[in-house]
Amino acid sequence: MILRWFFQIGTLFFNFFFSVGNLVVFIAKILTSGFIPPFYLKEVTTQLYKIGYTSLPVVGLTAFFTGGALALQIFEGGSRFNAESVVPSIVAIGMIRELGPVLGGLMVAGRVSAAMAAEIGTMKVTEQLDALTTLSTDPIKYLVFPRIIASIVSLPILVLVGNTIGVMGGLFVGVTRLNFNSNSYLLNTIEYLTFDDFLSSLIKATIFGFIIGVMGCYNGFFSNRGAEGVGRATTAAVVSSSILILASNYFLTELLFKP
Amino acid sequence: MINPILQTTGLSKRFITNEIFEGIDISINDGKSLAIIGGSGQGKSVLLKCIVGLIKPDSGEIFYEGSLLRGKHKQKFMNSFGIVFQGAALFDSLPIWENISFKFKYSKSHSAKERRQLAAEKLDLVGLPRSSLDLYPSELSGGMQKRVGIARAIATKPKNLFFDEPTAGLDPIMANTISTLIREVIQELGSTAITISHDLNSIRKIADDVALLHKGRIEWNGPIKAFEKSTNTNIKEFISPDST
Numbered sequence: 001m002i003l004r005w006f007f008q009i010g011t012l013f014f015n016f017f018f019s020v021g022n023l024v025v026f027i028a029k030i031l032t033s034g035f036i037p038p039f040y041l042k043e044v045t046t047q048l049y050k051i052g053y054t055s056l057p058v059v060g061l062t063a064f065f066t067g068g069a070l071a072l073q074i075f076e077g078g079s080r081f082n083a084e085s086v087v088p089s090i091v092a093i094g095m096i097r098e099l100g101p102v103l104g105g106l107m108v109a110g111r112v113s114a115a116m117a118a119e120i121g122t123m124k125v126t127e128q129l130d131a132l133t134t135l136s137t138d139p140i141k142y143l144v145f146p147r148i149i150a151s152i153v154s155l156p157i158l159v160l161v162g163n164t165i166g167v168m169g170g171l172f173v174g175v176t177r178l179n180f181n182s183n184s185y186l187l188n189t190i191e192y193l194t195f196d197d198f199l200s201s202l203i204k205a206t207i208f209g210f211i212i213g214v215m216g217c218y219n220g221f222f223s224n225r226g227a228e229g230v231g232r233a234t235t236a237a238v239v240s241s242s243i244l245i246l247a248s249n250y251f252l253t254e255l256l257f258k259p
Numbered sequence: 260m261i262n263p264i265l266q267t268t269g270l271s272k273r274f275i276t277n278e279i280f281e282g283i284d285i286s287i288n289d290g291k292s293l294a295i296i297g298g299s300g301q302g303k304s305v306l307l308k309c310i311v312g313l314i315k316p317d318s319g320e321i322f323y324e325g326s327l328l329r330g331k332h333k334q335k336f337m338n339s340f341g342i343v344f345q346g347a348a349l350f351d352s353l354p355i356w357e358n359i360s361f362k363f364k365y366s367k368s369h370s371a372k373e374r375r376q377l378a379a380e381k382l383d384l385v386g387l388p389r390s391s392l393d394l395y396p397s398e399l400s401g402g403m404q405k406r407v408g409i410a411r412a413i414a415t416k417p418k419n420l421f422f423d424e425p426t427a428g429l430d431p432i433m434a435n436t437i438s439t440l441i442r443e444v445i446q447e448l449g450s451t452a453i454t455i456s457h458d459l460n461s462i463r464k465i466a467d468d469v470a471l472l473h474k475g476r477i478e479w480n481g482p483i484k485a486f487e488k489s490t491n492t493n494i495k496e497f498i499s500p501d502s503t
Contacts, residue, residue, distance in 0.1 A: 038365055127348040130313050134342050135362050135411075 120220025
């Protein structure tokens with residue numbers, strides 16, 4: 001009984017470290033082969049459209065409603081100590097520093113990471129990855145690298161757009177529901193924002209983009225056992241990229257805004 | 260004595276604790292067609308993937324044109340063959356003409372127009388209408404997908420051809436048509452071919468030589484005529500399962 005228990009714990013640790021090691025080797029392969037010609041620029045463009053452009057509505061809607069809800073919450077909370085006037089600046093800071101990149105990252109992770117894992121996973125189980133190799137095309141260069149580059153480029157742009165829409169969501173609720181003057185709302189928003197707020201948002205978005213691309217491709221690349229394996233890879237891609245986004249967000253916040 | 264164009268010595272592979280095969284020695288002469296046969300789960304496809312470099316064997320060596328497969332020589336070998344996978348393995352996101360001419364998609368040697376023309380010629384060769392050029396793999400039947408797979412494999416006029424279960428999942432009539440097509444293609448290109456199969460009718464059509472993989476070892480190896488007359492129990496069972 002005890003031996004079995006130890007065996008299970010051992011297996012758990014072994015699997016964890018095996019996965020981490022495998023992931024590190026995978027990233028090293030991407031970094032070493034991706035920057036050597038040939039470059040598949042057309043693939044990068046296609047992925048930029050798929051990852052960036054088609055995610056705009058999801059990220060925009062999420063940001064708009066979050067900005068609006070944030071304005072309501074801060075107004076209600078601020079009214080407890082007569083600080084209703086902080087709504088514009090807190091909505092802007094909250095959206096740009098934190099909610100914009102995190103929610104944008106999570107939404108794109110749910111959409112894109114799953115799609116990448118499903119697409120590459122299906123290619124794996126139907127031997128299309130093997131076919132690529134036999135046609136002298138490195139699957140990492142052809143499939144993985146363009147997706148990761150597209151994620152890294154797309155996410156900061158999406159987050160920038162999302163931040164703007166989020167602030168506009170706050171403005172809309174502030175003006176229509178909380179009786180703010182639109183000009184003073186916007187002035188208050190701009191006054192308290194610094195360049196560092198934008199920079200931190202973009203740094204976070206870039207790293208989240210890398211996480212989404214890597215976890216989507218990694219889980220697809222190592223999926224197995226037919227349709228069930230692809231399903232598992234898709235779930236694992238979303239869960240792992242979401243957790244990594246939330247965890248890395250904390251450490252990035254520590255690093256960028258040391259108290 | 261004729262030197263074999265492709266040869267394996269002591270090839271072994273295991274997955275964790277499960278031994279797939281051990282000490283595989285096979286050789287094939289230039290222009291010959293070898294069929295590797297055996298029951299399901301005997302490791303035939305793994306062996307083929309080891310030969311073409313998709314799976315790394317645990318031990319053993321592979322020689323091509325007399326030299327060990329590594330470095331530039333391995334690259335030369337990789338460019339020398341075409342392969343047809345069990346499920347055809349066509350790229351879902353690309354139309355048929357791009358699937359067939361994929362090898363030239365990112366090379367400057369062929370324009371898009373030339374690649375399309377090449378694909379059309381290969382479709383003629385495998386007996387598919389040119390109207391299939393713009394279709395996607397999901398719009399084709401299993402037999403048609405196999406034909407496109409063959410067209411893609413022969414697009415570069417390869418010196419070597421590999422077929423992994425080319426008739427699996429096809430009805431007997433289509434299987435017969437595909438086997439005939441493979442024989443014709445091999446003869447027309449003068450290629451050396453290795454076919455993985457357990458379809459006896461197909462083997463009779465395609466192969467000059469046969470190797471029987473049984474319990475991870477090559478149990479029998481020889482010309483197809485000798486195979487039919489062999490007294491080996493496993494071969495007899497393979498040829499007529501009810502008689503043993």
